[in-house]
């Protein structure tokens with residue numbers, strides 16, 4: 001029997017659309033509703049039968065029992081303000097945003113002040129692709145989903161959210177928002193940033209003339225990540241600003257160190273640095 005009556009996905013892009021497909025595949029909800037400012041995305045999902053209802057006005061929606069916000073972080077505040085006017089106390093709201101910085105703190109406070117339930121999530125899945133046409137029904141299977149600041153919601157909300165993600169095929173892991181953002185700044189966020197910088201620094205003539213000859217594994221991966229959604233990543237970098245600046249400062253220091261070793265042809269030091277780096281992930 002489905003666990004939910006009506007799950008509402010706000011933001012029917014690559015992540016939100018894939019969630020709809022997973023909810024449908026796992027028969028988790030009697031109804032799957034979706035809201036998106038892009039009406040073509042809604043029509044596409046209806047036509048391909050991975051949502052049952054399109055919501056065109058959040059003020060007129062049927063009451064959902066679970067809402068999952070899957071839009072870029074910069075759109076959260078206006079969406080949450082509209083949701084709060086309409087939702088009742090039994091509805092749990094979560095989101096899948098990649099940073100739990102400023103925006104997260106603001107909306108958590110709004111929910112707290114209005115006595116409505118919010119508990120944030122972050123699935124460790126995704127890709128550089130954007131939009132509903134890149135959705136996959138197994139996107140969340142066997143993947144980790146962080147549940148953020150577990151104690152900020154009731155135990156019932158926590159178990160509702162945990163059981164939702166587990167029913168999708170994911171494994172949940174609790175983390176606090178500060179540790180989450182620090183961890184992301186040192187891993188996923190900085191990896192994307194380094195790829196943007198790498199491709200920005202590639203001379204255009206190499207990209208125009210020689211790229212197919214050079215597309216080995218490493219370069220290919222940087223180019224793939226640099227194709228990630230600019231709006232989404234601007235939001236992430238600004239929401240996790242302080243941590244990312246700290247990581248960038250460390251990288252600048254290491255860059256200066258190796259630059260000086262190369263400038264002085266210090267073979268021993270270069271080799272030792274590379275060997276230490278190799279051993280770090282043994």
Ligand SMILES: NC(=O)c1ccc[n+]([C@@H]2O[C@H](COP(=O)([O-])OP(=O)(O)OC[C@H]3O[C@@H](n4cnc5c(N)ncnc54)[C@H](O)[C@@H]3O)[C@@H](O)[C@H]2O)c1
Pocket residue numbers: 010011012013014015016035036037038041070071072073075079096097098099122123124125126127128129130131132229232236
């Ligand atoms: N892409 C990833 O790898 C990944 C991984 C984990 C988490 N996330 C998070 O998931 C969220 C969505 O990412 P995505 O990759 O699915 O992006 P996407 O661009 O594929 O989809 C975003 C969708 O939100 C819609 N949208 C934008 N503003 C809106 C608004 N004001 N109201 C309603 N709909 C609106 C867009 O029309 C689009 O359909 C982001 O917050 C991101 O941080 C992404």
